[in-house]
Amino acid sequence: MAASFFRLLARLPLPLLHLLGAGAGWLVWLASAGHRRRMRENLALALGRTDPRVLRAAIVETGRQLLELPFVWLRPQVEVLACVRRVEGVALLERAQADGASVLLLTPHLGCFEILGQYLCTRWRFTALYRPPRQAALRPSMEAGRARENFCVAPADLSGVRSLVRALRSGEMVIVLPDQVPKKGEGVWMPFFGRPAWTMTLAARLSQIEGVRTVMMWAERLPRGEGYVLRFTEPAEPLSGSVEARCATINREIERLILACPQQYMWSYDRYRRRSGVPAPETAEAAARTTRQA
Numbered sequence: 001m002a003a004s005f006f007r008l009l010a011r012l013p014l015p016l017l018h019l020l021g022a023g024a025g026w027l028v029w030l031a032s033a034g035h036r037r038r039m040r041e042n043l044a045l046a047l048g049r050t051d052p053r054v055l056r057a058a059i060v061e062t063g064r065q066l067l068e069l070p071f072v073w074l075r076p077q078v079e080v081l082a083c084v085r086r087v088e089g090v091a092l093l094e095r096a097q098a099d100g101a102s103v104l105l106l107t108p109h110l111g112c113f114e115i116l117g118q119y120l121c122t123r124w125r126f127t128a129l130y131r132p133p134r135q136a137a138l139r140p141s142m143e144a145g146r147a148r149e150n151f152c153v154a155p156a157d158l159s160g161v162r163s164l165v166r167a168l169r170s171g172e173m174v175i176v177l178p179d180q181v182p183k184k185g186e187g188v189w190m191p192f193f194g195r196p197a198w199t200m201t202l203a204a205r206l207s208q209i210e211g212v213r214t215v216m217m218w219a220e221r222l223p224r225g226e227g228y229v230l231r232f233t234e235p236a237e238p239l240s241g242s243v244e245a246r247c248a249t250i251n252r253e254i255e256r257l258i259l260a261c262p263q264q265y266m267w268s269y270d271r272y273r274r275r276s277g278v279p280a281p282e283t284a285e286a287a288a289r290t291t292r293q294a
Helices: 002-010 014-031 033-047 052-065 068-074 077-081 091-099 115-120 136-143 158-169 201-208 245-259 279-293
Strands: 084-088 102-106 126-131 151-155 173-176 187-192 194-200 212-223 228-233
Touching: 002 136, 014 033, 014 052, 033 052, 033 245, 052 077, 068 102, 068 126, 068 279, 077 115, 084 115, 091 102, 091 151, 091 228, 102 245, 115 126, 115 173, 115 212, 115 228, 126 158, 126 245, 136 212, 151 158, 151 194, 151 212, 158 173, 158 201, 173 201, 187 245, 194 201, 194 245, 201 212, 201 245, 212 245
Parallel strands: 084 228, 102 173, 102 212, 126 151, 126 173
Antiparallel strands: 187 194, 212 228
16 A cells, blocks of 8 residues: 555656645644654754744655655656756766775765765766665665666675675775664764764774775755755865764764755654663763773
């Protein structure tokens, strides 16, 4: 049933999907107290207050993000890419490829991040870390949307990490969403908008591979279903030093991207949750001080 509904939605034009998505965003807001609480709290942390205008826009964009997925995943690729109105900073990738360098592409849950892979695979081969959606009904549609030439996926386990490493060492591109909450043993506590967040170390470790260039990217959703602007930028701060230092830098880079368009971030994502078995931030910090002193 859900798969059939997704295919039906995919037939609708993008402006209509975004119009319906605005209503869907408000329905989700009204239906879930937890959703409302997370959006309010996370926005207040990032902006220092809950800006009613940004909150209202974020509610709408959340619904648009959901209803544009059938279009991006299931429509012919040429129709999806026809919605890309502008690409900024792609010269960074072209130079890296010309120099024989591999590229680590980092994108948060901001804007229409799914369309980035659709664009990139028309020009370059890349590998993206794949984590099945929580809603099992979405899995066939997601896998269909990523079954493109040059679009390689790696499972979110040890074998997948090895695939990412091999790709980078072969001079290819790798995509990672660094604001995902990692499992026990795969993260460190780092500030994110001033509050400790269990932060993945994978992106930082991949950035340490010799010859890797790190590029931040995101896709802005234009109003009234007009399409998207894809943006590729160098980190404002160089990624250097220890894994922990790089994690902190990556979090700051994510914050910069989000603050450029806060209404399009997935504020309902429980970024600050603690995985089972992960020590509390205070306990982890005390253990780290003890280790340094020893």
